[in-house]
Amino acid sequence: MADYTLHCFLESGNSYKPALMLELAGADWDARWVNFFKGEHRSPEYLAQNEMGEVPLLIDHSQGDVPVSQSGVILWHLAERFTQFAADNAADNREVLRWVLFDNHKLTGNVATYRFLHKFMEKGETPEGQFTQGRMIQALKVLNRRLDGRDWVAADKVTIADISLCGYLFWPDHFGVDWADYPHIGAWLKRIEDLPNYSKPENILPSGPSGS
Numbered sequence: 001m002a003d004y005t006l007h008c009f010l011e012s013g014n015s016y017k018p019a020l021m022l023e024l025a026g027a028d029w030d031a032r033w034v035n036f037f038k039g040e041h042r043s044p045e046y047l048a049q050n051e052m053g054e055v056p057l058l059i060d061h062s063q064g065d066v067p068v069s070q071s072g073v074i075l076w077h078l079a080e081r082f083t084q085f086a087a088d089n090a091a092d093n094r095e096v097l098r099w100v101l102f103d104n105h106k107l108t109g110n111v112a113t114y115r116f117l118h119k120f121m122e123k124g125e126t127p128e129g130q131f132t133q134g135r136m137i138q139a140l141k142v143l144n145r146r147l148d149g150r151d152w153v154a155a156d157k158v159t160i161a162d163i164s165l166c167g168y169l170f171w172p173d174h175f176g177v178d179w180a181d182y183p184h185i186g187a188w189l190k191r192i193e194d195l196p197n198y199s200k201p202e203n204i205l206p207s208g209p210s211g212s
C-alpha cells in the first residue's frame with residue numbers, strides 16, 4: 001500500500017493542491033477518484049471520514065490511516081514530513097499561514113466559484129457571476145502585487161503557500177483571465193512549472209473510476 005491515498009477528482013483545484021505537493025515531494029501516493037458530480041462526497045461512507053463533505057481528503061497510511069481534510073491542513077501536515085516546503089522560521093511560518101488563509105477565503109474562494117458559474121453553469125453573466133468575478137479580480141490583483149519583485153509568496157523559497165495559491169491558476173481560460181494582465185502571477189506560475197517533478201492537473205488527478 002502507498003503511504004498516502006488522496007480522495008480527489010480532476011476538476012478540483014482544491015484536490016490539485018495536495019496532489020501537486022505529493023508529486024513535487026516525490027511521495028509514495030495514490031489517487032482515489034471521488035464521483036463528485038454524482039454526490040459521492042455526501043454519501044454516509046464519505047461523511048464518516050470527513051463530516052464537512054468536501055474534497056480533497058487525504059488518508060495518511062504511514063500514521064495509522066489518519067484522515068486529513070481541508071487542503072490547507074493537508075499541505076501543513078505534508079510539510080511536517082516534506083520539510084523542503086515548510087517555512088524555516090516563525091516569521092515566515094506566519095506568512096505561510098496568512099497566505100493560505102487568503103487563498104482559501106479570497107482567491108480560491110472566488111476563482112473556484114466564478115469558474116463554476118462561468119464554465120460549468122454558464123451563469124457568468126448573471127449578477128451573482130459578475131459579483132464573484134469582481135471579487136476574483138481583486139484577489140488576483142493582490143497576489144500580482146505581492147509577487148512584484150519576489151519569486152515566492154511567503155518566503156525566500158517555494159512553500160505550501162505557493163502550492164495552495166496556484167491550485168486553480170493553471171486553468172486561466174476556465175475563468176476568463178489572461179496572465180498578460182497579471183504578469184507577476186504569470187512569471188510565478190512558470191517558476192512553479194519549472195520545479196523538479198512538476199505535473200499538470202491532467203496528469204495526476206483522476207477523471208474516472210479507473211484512476212485515469
Ligand SMILES: N[C@@H](CCC(=O)N[C@@H](CS)C(=O)NCC(=O)O)C(=O)O
Nearest residue numbers: 012014053054055056070071072104
Ligand atoms: N476549503 C476547502 C474547500 C474544499 C472544497 O470546497 N472542495 C469542493 C470540491 S473542489 C467541495 O468538496 N465542495 C462540496 C461542497 O461545497 O459541498 C479546502 O481547501 O479543502
